[in-house]
Amino acid sequence: MTAEETGLRIQEALDRLTGGEQVAGEQLVRELMAFYGDGLTRLVRALPPHTLGPLLDDPAVAGLLVLHDLHPEDVTARISRALDSLPEPVEVLGFDPGTGSLRLRRTKTGCGSAEQDIEAALACHAPEVTAVELDRAPQLLQIGTRPPASAEAR
Missing domain, CATH: 1.10.10 (Arc Repressor Mutant, subunit A)
Structure with a gap:
């Protein structure tokens, strides 16, 4: 528990x-x-x-x-320790001790650590963090192969 x-x-x-x-x-x-x-x-x-x-x-x-x-450890080290325990890496963009707000960015695209996982890890190690702002990595354009040419286009 x-x-x-x-x-x-x-x-x-x-x-x-x-x-x-x-x-x-x-x-x-x-x-x-x-x-x-x-x-x-x-x-x-x-x-x-x-x-x-x-x-x-x-x-x-x-x-x-x-x-x-x-x-x-100070709060910065405890935040790092909490984030290091996550399966997907996140980058700290900033922490405001006055408001308890922590700004993060995912370092990989895809379905990484959910905000609930991040908040749960921080709750144990750094309860000074009262709000998490997660900047989303820009979505990459996915390029696939062209659909096969139809017989009519030949």
């Missing part, structure tokens, strides 16, 4: 609570987040630096580290 899926499930549970129950539920989530965050901070600090690197590609680990502000 990804951090995004977990967040949605928690929000759905909180939405089912009413009045004072919702306040109590939100407080419970805050306390648990603080508890797990403190424990995760201690674990990350105790790890030798080289051991954390391979774990950064795991979406669940990356999501937890980002959620608790423990991820060792």
Whole structure:
């Protein structure tokens, strides 16, 4: 389960609570987040630096580290890591941290990574990205063979 899926499930549970129950539920989530965050901070600090690197590609680990502000990479590196995990390459045209908007372009024509795949990869690694603008590569003119000449044209 990804951090995004977990967040949605928690929000759905909180939405089912009413009045004072919702306040109590939100407080419970805050306390648990603080508890797990403190424990995760201690674990990350105790790890030798080289051991954390391979774990950064795991979406669940990356999501937890980002959620608790423990991820060792900056947002640019995390965006690259997320995009590198896609089956089709995309080029970063720009990221505006003020708006969270990321502009991308496909580097190959055809049916590459769907926007949902891109957004899912970014949600785990770079939740600072709140909007994705995908510039489409220009469509190439496809040239085929000429149709056979009809007998009448001969």
